[in-house]
Amino acid sequence: MDLERPLMDIITGAIGIFALAIIIIVTHNLSNARIMLDVQATLQHNRYPLFVICEKDKAILLCNPSYLPEENAKKALRDMCDYLELTGINKASPEESWKIMGTFISSKWFDRKLFYIFALIRPSGVKTFYKLDNLLVSLTIESGYMPIPEDWDIKVALKRDQM
Numbered sequence: 001m002d003l004e005r006p007l008m009d010i011i012t013g014a015i016g017i018f019a020l021a022i023i024i025i026v027t028h029n030l031s032n033a034r035i036m037l038d039v040q041a042t043l044q045h046n047r048y049p050l051f052v053i054c055e056k057d058k059a060i061l062l063c064n065p066s067y068l069p070e071e072n073a074k075k076a077l078r079d080m081c082d083y084l085e086l087t088g089i090n091k092a093s094p095e096e097s098w099k100i101m102g103t104f105i106s107s108k109w110f111d112r113k114l115f116y117i118f119a120l121i122r123p124s125g126v127k128t129f130y131k132l133d134n135l136l137v138s139l140t141i142e143s144g145y146m147p148i149p150e151d152w153d154i155k156v157a158l159k160r161d162q163m
Contacts, residue, residue: 039157119143
């Protein structure tokens with residue numbers, strides 16, 4: 001019984017193990033990766049989009065003012081987000097959070113002269129969007145919308161020609 005292996009078999013085996021290790025590492029990193037969706041909206045009648053994500057059971061206001069070019073708009077968004085935080089919207093049940101969002105949109109805290117609602121609709125949030133849309137129509141608030149994938153992260157911006 002000859003126990004010697006040719007050098008080529010050893011090299012081939014080592015390359016195979018090395019390739020398998022690379023495949024495992026790459027697959028692991030890809031499974032942990034998040035996909036970023038770049039959403040660009042336009043000004044409507046000189047008003048900025050106020051992004052609301054429609055998810056299952058709730059509508060979430062995006063509170064990152066970095067996409068807004070004017071300081072007064074950034075301050076208005078921060079004030080709206082602070083107001084919503086004080087109401088406890090993030091700790092409320094889905095039904096309570098919906099009531100808070102409805103009260104917010106119909107209140108003085110939502111600046112209709114500066115913003116319009118731009119809904120980002122996840123597949124699980126279609127019913128939430130219909131509730132939001134009915135509210136916006138009843139209050140004659142201008143709006144826009146865009147369907148978005150369920151698990152993707154969102155980055156919002158104004159279209160470049162309007163900044």
